[in-house]
Amino acid sequence: MSEDPKKVSNNDLPNSQFGGGFVDADTVNVGQLGGDINNYNVVVNPPPTLTRQEYRNRQALLTKVKNFWVKGVLEKSLYHQVLIELGLEERPDAITNPLSEIIEIGDDSSQPLPEGTKVIDVFDEIGTGATLLILGEPGSGKTTTLLELARDLIARAEQDTNQLIPVVFNLSSWAKKRQTIADWLVEELNTVYQVPNKIGQALVTQQQLLPLLDGLDEVKAEYRNDCIVALNKFHQKYGAELVVCSRIKDYQALSNRLNFQKAVCIRLLTLEEVCHYLDSVGADLTGLRTLIAQYQEWQELAQSPLMLNIMTLAYQGVVVEYLPKNDVVEKLRLQIFNDYIERMFKHRKTNRQYKNAQVKHWLIWLAQRVAKESQTVFFLEKMQPYWLINRKQKRTYRLMVGLMIVLMFGLMFGLMAGLMSGLMVGLMVGLVVGLMVGLVVGLDTGLIVVRDKEVTEEIKTVKILQVNWKKILIYLLTEGLIIGLMAGLIIGLMFGQMFGLMIGLMAGLMIGLEAGLIKGLMTGLIKGLEAGLESSEIETKTSPNQGIWKSARNAITVCLMGGLTFGLMVGLMVGLMEGLMVGLMEGMVGLIGGLMVGLMIGLMVGLIGGLKNGGKACIQHFILRLVLYFNNYIPWNYARFLDYAADRIFLQKVGGGYIFIHRMLMEHFAEMELEN
Known part of the structure; x- marks a missing residue:
């Protein structure tokens, strides 16, 4: 249990606790608001030299984050051609200042940062152990700002192994189990990035990660305060560097505050910046410029970078007479999103595999499901019966x-x-x-x-099965030969009392050894397979539904390996015993019979093992897809449809998963009525 932060006098300031971490310093100078601490004397252990495997794991994780989020999302964002320069302002009132209980701090009002200040500049200014909160209105560019920070930090980490590994997570999934942040990070590393639990645990506990946490506002409302408490505890325990993003109004409505060093808020665009952006796009936006200049409602919506980009895509070449006009901002927003959807259907005139009404219907269902389950990245294999x-x-x-x-x-x-x-x-x-x-x-x-009103059983894909033959052989020897010999001696002694010691001992050894070896081999093979099938999470989700295909491969492997191996061993054992007892020719007959019996029993054992190791998940997933298809919630080839939707800029591909291009578009689809 961590001790409570101390309140100390000025003469004990060097041994005070700030933000969950103890500072041993001769002098502590308070600079900017947020607790900049200079001239500190902290003992930092140098990072251990990485082994070749550890270096490969590090580079693999960096590559996944870069491919998933920088190349897959940031570089394919709506405004990747003309980047909008986002202004920042410091918001010290949004965080709990660790120095506020020790010395009096000045004004905590918002402070605009100099023009051209990047989020990486703010992060660097905080220094070692940086913790940063990024706030903003819906559509203001919070996720884009976070991914720009990820891009810059990844570039550093690729060149310097002493740098922490920046990894993007979405906090929305935390609410499902509400575990500690450390356990949640390990689980998310496993689920999203396919990092084995053992490696993920080491990365977290050894503080090798720099978690970039998006979507605090996407955590279910009743759990957001608890999530802040969990984040503060995690920072206090590990002293970890953290970056968190949230919608500002949702964050301000909470009773708890993050115990971070600095908070910044993304400023909305000014009318001058909006006009400059429209001029930079180079498309025919005369009608849009006219409405933005004339109507306050359009100006208010255009202050959001997301809405501004949606407008430019929806209304290129549209004259002012055909543009929507509404003095209610929310109704105007809905109309703009609807026009964007219709325009994107015309975005690709070729390769029209689905009717527009079908696409909209399936996207509405998907948005409603992921919104209800608080999911951000959608994986096909994560669809559940509920x-x-x-x-x-x-x-x-x-x-x-x-x-x-x-x-x-x-x-x-x-x-x-x-x-x-x-x-x-x-x-x-x-x-x-x-x-x-x-x-x-x-x-x-x-x-x-x-x-039962609810179906609660989850479909769980299995991990890659790596067979450890050494363990299997150990179990076979210990459970098979030893038990068989012991059983043979006991039965032999019993028979010896009835038929004479030598005859009884020979017959007992034969019968006991045969029965014991069969029993021992059965037990040894089952236990050996269970112990030898070591799990390491599926390497990477680079294609849709890869988890189910891996599960199917594992099920077939276990079924064939268990069935054929068991059948062969039993057949050989029966043939050997028959040969010793009645001669070689009869032993061959026994061998064939043993193989037949062993194969039959082995196939049954293999089928059970295959179902437990991925087969059941494949059956459940197939049946679920079938039910959803016949109820017109999904198409037959779901992966092809998701790629089709991504091509029309409704979705974006993240590794083997998919996300809506923005949460506001997902919410728009989710609020639409799902028609039969």
Whole structure:
């Protein structure tokens, strides 16, 4: 438990606690508001020399952040051709100043920063251990400013391994579990950037990351104060450098404040800056210029860089007579977004794979789902059964999943029966039995869903399975040979009392060794596979739905490996025992029989293992997609549609996921009515 910050007198100032970190200094000079501390004497351990693997991991993470957010989002933003120069002002009233309880600080009103000041300049001015809060109105460019900072920091980190690794996160997902920020960072590194938990834990605890946290205002309203408390605790415990973004009104409405060193607010554009931007675009915007010059409502909306860019894309070449006019700002905003949507449908005249009404319908559903779940980046494999809207859809989903799984077991029984009584007859019998059992289980599942109002089970993709054969062999030897020999000796001694020591001991050893080895090998293989299948998270999500495809590959690997290995071992063991007891020829018959039995049992064991290691997730995902498709919430090829929407500048691709080009556009779609 961390100690409470001390209140000290001037003569004890060198040993005071500021912002959650203890400072041991001979002199502490207060510079600008926010607690600049100079002439400090802090013992900093030099970073350890990186191994080759650690260096590769570092560079891989930097590359992912750069590709996902800088190249994928920042450089493809709405105004990447003509960059708007955003003005900044310091907002000391937005943070809890660590020096305010020790000495009297002057005016805490907003202070405009010099023209041309970049966010990287503000960050550098704070110094080591920098913590920065970026505020702004909706559409003012907060995320763009954060990504510009990420771009500059990544460039430094690529050249200097002593620099922290800047990583972009969105705080909206924190509200789901509301864990500590350290645990949440590890989980997000795993989910978004595919960093194994062990490596992520080391990056966080060893303070190698510089988290750039967007979307504090996207955390569910009832949890935002708790999120600020968690951020303050994280900073106090680790002394970590942090940058957080939030809409200013949502932040000001909270009772808690971030214990950061500096806060800046992005200024809205002036009319002069708006006119300069319109002149720089070079497109035919005469009608738009006229309305902005004449109407206050247009001027108010144009102060937002997002809305200004939306206007320029929606109204290029449109004469003033055809532009919307409304003296209510919110209604005018809605009309501008609607016009932007219609204009983007005409943005690409070729490759029209979908009707405009279909695209809008699917985007509305997607926006409503991600808004409800407080998601920012949408991954196809992260769709969940509780996204289904009504009870009928949920019942259909559960019934089809149960039916599919039991039919797979029916097919497996058919293969087993086919090996014994002919393939065609066995398959028919197995499928009929599987279908009957599947219908019973499926109907029972459906009745359960009628009673259950919600489907709460999540679809969880699995990790890459790396087989550790050393552990498997250890389990096989310990569980197989040792148990088998012990069982043989015990049975031999029992038989020796009845038939004579030598005969009983020989027979007992044969029977006990055979039974013990089969039992031991079964146990050893199962435990060995479980221990040997070491998990490291899927390497990277560079293509949509890659997590499901990886899960399918893992399921097939486990099923075949478990089934074939088990069948081969049992067959060899039975053949060996038969050969020792009755001779070589009979042993060959025993070998074939053992292989048959082992293969049948092994395939069943492999099927169970495959379902546990990705197979069930694949079935659930497929059935969920099927239900959503037949209810017209998604198209058949969802990844192709998402790329289509990104081509029309509704979405942007982030690695293997997708985001709306801006939260305001997502909110606009989410507020629209989903028609049948």
